[in-house]
Amino acid sequence: MDAQRKVLIRRTPPDESQMVRRTVQGLFFVLNLWIGAQFYFFVRGVETGSGGWTRPAGVEGWLPIAGMMNTKYFLLTGEVPGVHPAAMFLFAAFLGMSLLLRKAFCGWLCPVGAVSEQLWKLGRDTFGRNFSPPRWIDVPLRGLKYLLFGFFAYAVAGMDAADLRAFLHSPYGVLADVKMLDFFRHLSVTAAIVLTVLVAASVFVRNFWCRYLCPYGALMGIASLLSPLRIRRNAERCIDCAKCARACPAKLPVDTLARVRSAECLGCMECVAACPAEGALAMAAPGGREVRPWVMAAAIAAVFLGVVGFAMVSGYWEGTVPEAVYRRLIPIMAELGHP
Numbered sequence: 559m560d561a562q563r564k565v566l567i568r569r570t571p572p573d574e575s576q577m578v579r580r581t582v583q584g585l586f587f588v589l590n591l592w593i594g595a596q597f598y599f600f601v602r603g604v605e606t607g608s609g610g611w612t613r614p615a616g617v618e619g620w621l622p623i624a625g626m627m628n629t630k631y632f633l634l635t636g637e638v639p640g641v642h643p644a645a646m647f648l649f650a651a652f653l654g655m656s657l658l659l660r661k662a663f664c665g666w667l668c669p670v671g672a673v674s675e676q677l678w679k680l681g682r683d684t685f686g687r688n689f690s691p692p693r694w695i696d697v698p699l700r701g702l703k704y705l706l707f708g709f710f711a712y713a714v715a716g717m718d719a720a721d722l723r724a725f726l727h728s729p730y731g732v733l734a735d736v737k738m739l740d741f742f743r744h745l746s747v748t749a750a751i752v753l754t755v756l757v758a759a760s761v762f763v764r765n766f767w768c769r770y771l772c773p774y775g776a777l778m779g780i781a782s783l784l785s786p787l788r789i790r791r792n793a794e795r796c797i798d799c800a801k802c803a804r805a806c807p808a809k810l811p812v813d814t815l816a817r818v819r820s821a822e823c824l825g826c827m828e829c830v831a832a833c834p835a836e837g838a839l840a841m842a843a844p845g846g847r848e849v850r851p852w853v854m855a856a857a858i859a860a861v862f863l864g865v866v867g868f869a870m871v872s873g874y875w876e877g878t879v880p881e882a883v884y885r886r887l888i889p890i891m892a893e894l895g896h897p
C-alpha cells in the first residue's frame with residue numbers, strides 16, 4: 559500500500575448511515591407495533607361487545623396480496639376499491655420506493671427485515687460468525703422467493719375486475735386482516751414449529767426469510783433493478799480490504815464490483831459504513847453524485863408520507879366497510895371458507 563493510499567484510510571467525518579437507517583427502521587417498527595395493538599383491541603372490542611377502538615387502516619400494509627389485487631383492480635377500472643384501499647396505497651408506496659431507492663423497503667422499513675437483522679446479529683455476536691450455505695444450495699434456495707412471488711402474481715394475473723371485486727368483497731376478503739391476526743393469536747402446532755425453525759435459521763444465516771422465502775422482497779428486488787441508485791466502488795481509492803463484502807447482509811461481492819446492480823441489494827449501506835477508505839464506496843445517483851444517508855431517509859419518508867398523506871386527504875385511506883359488518887362477521891369467522 560503506498561503512502562497516498564494510507565492517508566485515505568481514515569474516514570472523516572465518521573459514517574452515520576447505520577445510525578440514520580436504524581432510527582428509520584426503529585420508528586417504523588414502533589409504528590407497526592402501535593397499529594398492531596390498535597387492531598388487536600379493535601377486534602377484541604368487537605368480540606366482547608365492548609367496542610371503543612377504531613380499526614386502523616394501516617394494518618392493511620400486512621396484506622400485500624390484497625394490495626396487488628387492489629392495484630390491478632384500480633388499473634382495470636380506474637376505481638379506488640372500497641375494501642382494503644390502504645393495502646393498495648401502501649403497496650404502491652413500497653413499490654415506488656424500490657423503483658427509486660433500491661430495496662429500501664426491505665433494508666430500511668420492513669419490520670420482519672428489522673427482526674431478521676437483529677437475529678443474525680445476535681447469532682454473529684454469540685457464535686463469532688454467521689453461516690453461509692454452500693453456493694449449490696444457496697442459489698436454488700434464493701430462487702424460491704421468486705417462485706413464490708410468481709405463484710401469487712400468476713393467481714392475480716388470472717383474475718379480471720369482477721373476480722377481484724368478488725374476492726375482496728367476500729366475507730373472507732373483508733376479514734383477511736382478522737384472519738392474519740388469528741394466525742398469530744391461535745398459533746397451530748405446525749405454524750409454531752415452522753416459526754421456530756425460521757427464527758432459529760435466522761440466527762445462523764443472515765436474513766434467512768428475506769433471502770430465501772419472502773415473495774414481497776422478491777418483487778421489491780425485481781423493481782429495484784430499475785432504480786437509478788447504485789452502490790459504487792472507486793477502484794482508485796479502494797484498498798482491497800474486502801470489509802464491504804464481509805459486512806454485506808446480502809453477501810454480495812462488493813469488493814470486486816464497480817457497481818452493485820443485484821436485485822438482492824437492500825440499499826442498507828452497511829458496506830459503506832464498513833469501508834475504511836475515504837471516497838472508495840458510496841451510494842450514488844446517476845452521474846456519480848453521492849447520496850448521503852439522510853437523503854435516503856428523507857426520500858423514503860417523502861414517498862411513504864406523500865402516498866399515505868394523499869390517500870388520507872383525498873378520503874380514500876379508510877375503506878367503505880362499516881363496523882357493523884365486522885360485528886356481524888367476526889363471531890362467525892371460523893365458518894367462513896375461501897371464496
Ligand code: SF4
Binds near residue numbers: 807810818825
Ligand atoms: S451491497 Fe451494500 S447496500 Fe447493498 S445489501 Fe450489501 S451492504 Fe447493503
Ligand code: SF4
Binds near residue numbers: 791797802803832839
Ligand atoms: S470498497 Fe470494500 S474493499 Fe475497497 S476499501 Fe472499501 S471496504 Fe475495502
